[in-house]
Amino acid sequence: MIKTRNQTNSKALSLPDKRVHVHAFLAFTFAVLIAIGAQIEIPNQPVPFTMQTFFVLSAGALLGKRGGAISMGIYLTLGAIGLPVFSGGAFGLEKILGPTGGYLLSFPIAAFVVGYLTRLRSEYWWMLISMFVGSLIIFSLGTIQLNFLYLHDWKNSFQAGFLIFSWWDGIKIVAAATITYSYFQRLKMH
Numbered sequence: 001m002i003k004t005r006n007q008t009n010s011k012a013l014s015l016p017d018k019r020v021h022v023h024a025f026l027a028f029t030f031a032v033l034i035a036i037g038a039q040i041e042i043p044n045q046p047v048p049f050t051m052q053t054f055f056v057l058s059a060g061a062l063l064g065k066r067g068g069a070i071s072m073g074i075y076l077t078l079g080a081i082g083l084p085v086f087s088g089g090a091f092g093l094e095k096i097l098g099p100t101g102g103y104l105l106s107f108p109i110a111a112f113v114v115g116y117l118t119r120l121r122s123e124y125w126w127m128l129i130s131m132f133v134g135s136l137i138i139f140s141l142g143t144i145q146l147n148f149l150y151l152h153d154w155k156n157s158f159q160a161g162f163l164i165f166s167w168w169d170g171i172k173i174v175a176a177a178t179i180t181y182s183y184f185q186r187l188k189m190h
Contacts (some may be wrong), residue, residue: 027067030059031074034107035085046150047100047161050087053138054172056107057131060114061180068111076104102145103138110134122184127177135169 037051060068076096079085086095086104096104117130139162147157 023063023067026063027059027071027074030055030063030068030071031078031085034059034072034075035078035083038085038087039089041087044164045160046146047103047142047165048087049165049168051172052087052103052107053110053135053169054176056111056138057114057134057173057176058180060111060134061118061127061131061176062183063111063115064119065112065115068115069108072107072111075107079104099146099150100142101149103142105145106138106141109141110137113137118180124177124181127181128173131173131177135173139165139169 034052034055037055040051042049056068056072059071062068063071075085079091080093080096082091084091087100095101111134114130114134117133118127120126143157143161146161147154151157151160
């Protein structure tokens with residue numbers, strides 16, 4: 001059977017183990033990592049600077065669309081049931097449904113999209129573009145909810161919920177893309 005380019009790229013960008021318990025462990029591990037990333041915080045109102053998006057993008061790239069989305073679903077579930085996994089040790093449905101909840105709710109979507117896109121091509125530039133798209137999803141949905149529930153002014157919402165994070169998330173995109181791309185390159189060599 002002849003492999004198509006997409007089959008080859010998909011295989012090159014897959015974690016090596018197909019066992020369900022390994023994937024479950026990895027999904028839970030990324031849920032924990034994003035919880036830790038939420039605690040690495042630079043206070044800012046109304047939305048703090050955190051390391052969450054780094055782990056969302058990495059989960060999508062490393063675990064794929066399904067695994068990345070499941071991992072983010074686990075993270076949201078942990079917070080919804082009362083574990084202090086959101087920024088500043090926050091938890092509960094009121095945080096998810098509150099002014100900054102759009103960012104949280106976008107995590108499974110962004111991880112899914114990054115996971116999908118990174119399986120289409122295996123070049124570094126494509127990894128960067130995929131993660132940029134994931135970040136756009138996070139900050140677009142986050143800004144929309146921030147506007148409707150808190151600021152009620154599109155210009156202020158865009159500045160406070162989107163623009164202010166552009167430099168910070170640019171750094172995280174490059175870091176996440178570089179680390180995950182390097183990981184996949186090492187997998188190819190073995």
